[in-house]
Amino acid sequence: MKILLVAHAFPRRHGDLAGAFLLALARGQQSLGHDVLVVAPHDAGLPLEDVVDGVRVRRYRYAGDNEETLAYRGTMADQVLRSWSGRRRLLRFIFAARRATRRAVREFAPDIIHVHWWFPGGLSVWPRLSKRIPYVVTSHGTDLFLVDRAPAAAWLAGPIFRDAAEVTVISSPLVARAERLGTPHSRITVVPMPIDRAVATEVERPLRTPLARDVLLFVGRLVERKGAAFAIEALAELVRAGRRIRLVIVGEGPEREALVVLADGLGVGDRVELTGELSPAEVRARYAAGGIFVMPAVTDWKGEQEGFGMVIVEAMAYGLPVVASRSGGIPDIIRDGENGLLVPERDVAALAGAVTRLLDDESLATRLATAARDDVRHRFAPARIATAFDTVYRRATRRPA
Numbered sequence: 442m443k444i445l446l447v448a449h450a451f452p453r454r455h456g457d458l459a460g461a462f463l464l465a466l467a468r469g470q471q472s473l474g475h476d477v478l479v480v481a482p483h484d485a486g487l488p489l490e491d492v493v494d495g496v497r498v499r500r501y502r503y504a505g506d507n508e509e510t511l512a513y514r515g516t517m518a519d520q521v522l523r524s525w526s527g528r529r530r531l532l533r534f535i536f537a538a539r540r541a542t543r544r545a546v547r548e549f550a551p552d553i554i555h556v557h558w559w560f561p562g563g564l565s566v567w568p569r570l571s572k573r574i575p576y577v578v579t580s581h582g583t584d585l586f587l588v589d590r591a592p593a594a595a596w597l598a599g600p601i602f603r604d605a606a607e608v609t610v611i612s613s614p615l616v617a618r619a620e621r622l623g624t625p626h627s628r629i630t631v632v633p634m635p636i637d638r639a640v641a642t643e644v645e646r647p648l649r650t651p652l653a654r655d656v657l658l659f660v661g662r663l664v665e666r667k668g669a670a671f672a673i674e675a676l677a678e679l680v681r682a683g684r685r686i687r688l689v690i691v692g693e694g695p696e697r698e699a700l701v702v703l704a705d706g707l708g709v710g711d712r713v714e715l716t717g718e719l720s721p722a723e724v725r726a727r728y729a730a731g732g733i734f735v736m737p738a739v740t741d742w743k744g745e746q747e748g749f750g751m752v753i754v755e756a757m758a759y760g761l762p763v764v765a766s767r768s769g770g771i772p773d774i775i776r777d778g779e780n781g782l783l784v785p786e787r788d789v790a791a792l793a794g795a796v797t798r799l800l801d802d803e804s805l806a807t808r809l810a811t812a813a814r815d816d817v818r819h820r821f822a823p824a825r826i827a828t829a830f831d832t833v834y835r836r837a838t839r840r841p842a
Contacts, residue, residue, distance in 0.1 A: 462634035469827030501541035582748020606837035612770025656732035663694030
């Protein structure tokens with residue numbers, strides 16, 4: 442089968458984190474014998490035709506080097522909302538993506554188009570191409586939350602979802618949102634994105650013990666929705682209770698300075714390490730160093746929640762016991778008391794209490810970590826995700842396995 446993958450983020454080179462799960466998805470389909478071509482936006486210094494880790498990529502330009510900032514060097518929504526120049530760039534972006542997708546259809550002749558994020562990706566295929574080639578739309582959460590923030594967006598999103606041969610979402614809470622846009626339940630499948638193969642191999646290594654050491658680990662973009670501030674507040678509670686513990690925050694984002702101020706104000710600035718953005722190998726090294734993984738995600742001021750939580754699955758693969766919020770798609774991953782611990786959103790005392798349980802009960806930490814690794818092996822392994830998407834593609838094209 443020939444699969445055309447359309448997305449507004451895809452790794453620009455080996456080791457790039459932007460859309461890394463899409464690279465894993467493309468490689469998974471190739472391992473099943475499918476031919477994959479990716480259409481993605483250009484960024485400064487990149488060739489228009491490329492191969493990234495064995496996957497062919499065709500990139501399109503929508504502005505000069507200094508203005509191609511929507512996809513990789515900033516937040517698309519923020520730039521579009523902030524200025525008219527950002528809105529003009531978005532229009533050029535959409536038309537360039539449509540032209541590039543039509544060209545790829547002519548030259549590659551795909552059997553199916555897989556679009557990631559209905560906005561802006563869905564506009565690359567709808568309405569003209571949608572009548573000729575079946576397409577699958579995958580929502581990663583933020584694009585469906587956009588409909589909540591801008592109800593007029595439902596007018597645009599509805600036809601894209603209704604015309605899709607199949608729709609996939611990365612977690613079960615997103616199913617109802619896709620249904621509200623007119624997608625029949627029978628055409629919606631919950632399929633998470635695959636983890637990197639290097640991470641997946643960790644589940645085959647012996648589990649390291651003891652597990653719960655004197656470090657908390659947070660990995661994620663430093664935005665309100667990820668909840669890093671609550672990890673700092675929980676750390677302060679633990680320190681006040683006499684615990685010798687520190688917090689490592691891996692990631693970058695607009696909240697960085699505010700997090701530094703918060704840590705200093707709570708008297709734990711010397712116990713918080715903000716690493717900034719790290720390479721995939723460096724992030725894996727942080728997982729391998731061990732500790733307790735915390736993801737105190739929240740519903741942010743825009744109403745957005747964590748769609749899934751890929752970093753949680755990565756931490757599980759490395760044998761880290763996990764404490765996370767009962768928010769968004771996280772309960773799809775963590776079953777409280779079985780493979781991790783869940784706490785209410787914004788409940789610092791509950792977060793600190795769950796960490797304390799793991800610090801004080803090594804057998805509990807080991808049991809949760811062992812079950813978590815089994816889950817990664819059986820539920821989130823790249824081969825399983827590849828097979829799940831293969832089934833979706835075959836339904837969309839009505840092809841037998």
